[in-house]
Amino acid sequence: MYDYLQLHTLAAILRHGSFDAAAGELNLSQSAVSQRLRALEDRVGQPLVIRGTPCSGTEMGQRLARHVEEVGLMEARLSGDLGLRFPDTPRARITVNADSLASWIVPALAEARLALPDMLFDVVVDDQEHSAESLKRGEVVGAVTSTEDPPTGCDSYPLGSLRYIATASPRFMKRYFAQGVTGAALEHAPMLTYDKKDRLQLDWLAHNFGVTRMPPTHYLPSTTAFVEAARRGLGWGMNPEMLVRRPLADRLLVPLIQSSAWDTPLFWQTPRRLRNALAPLTLAIRKVAADHLYR
Secondary structure (H helix, E strand, C coil), X not given: XXXXXXXXXXXXXXXXXXXXXXXXXXXXXXXXXXXXXXXXXXXXCCCCEECCCCCEECHHHHHHHHHHHHHHHHHHHXXXXXXXXXXXXXXXXXXXXXXXXXXXXXXXXXXXXXXXXXXXXXXXXXXXXXXXXXXXXXXXXXXXXXXXXXXXXXXEEEEEEEEEEEEECHHHHHHHCCCCCCHHHHCCCCEEECCCCCCHHHHHHHHHHXXXXXXXXXXXXXXXXXXXXXXXCCCEEEEEHHHHHHHXXXXXXXXXXXXXXXXXXXXXXXXXXXXXXXXXXXXXXXXXXHHHCEC
16 A cells, blocks of 8 residues: 555655645645655655756656545545545646637636635647647546547537637738638748647638748747747737637737638547546536637
8 A cells, every 4th residue: 555645745846846835735844745755756656756947757756646636636536525625735737739728728617616626737838730649648637639540448518619810910911811712822932830749820721721831930839829929920820719709809910711620629529537537527528618709
């Protein structure tokens, strides 16, 4: 049997990346944190933490930290079902694409917390085409992803589609598309891209114009900055419709073409073994998604 105080200490070290911060969370001295970790490492017979700035976990260290956090989720749900107060703070580490985080996921987390009042969320941002990999590796307990087929042992729930519109400012349109929005013009017009994983603009270009060459590109890893950059004429980009309704209505942004809407289907995926523990979170995410995403 494992000592769960030691496991919680390991999880805190890896969560914060330092012994000092873990000591602060656990209300212990740094010496006590080190002693607990040393005892756990003696128990398993190998190092669990790679010392550094920040600290990181060995493969076994990460596995044990995930285990204790998953147990916490299951015990918190059981305590709620029994009408008991869970003495610890359950944590749910999930991965979400940046545009969902900026547009609709926060209301879902707030609603889930009504059913799980002590729950803390650790939200990791990743591209929707890659987020399922974090779930597959066991780094998170839930993922908003564009991949319909879940990793082995996981459930997948369709959420609807996040609609994007290719938008730019009127000034940008006048400068780069005075002769119309064509493939040749788009090859030279500055484009906005979230990060190296983001293929949304490239997929839209290939589908609508057959353009496969990378245009001049600004990288802006922020959804709000993305909208603002388009509004100020820095480039054109695919923006979530729900975030640009007002700028479009006010003519601060305009669609590149009238048929520029691009729907990205999203799915919520979680490990099957945590289905009951995460049921309130899953219910809230599906409910809020139904109100905001396209079917």
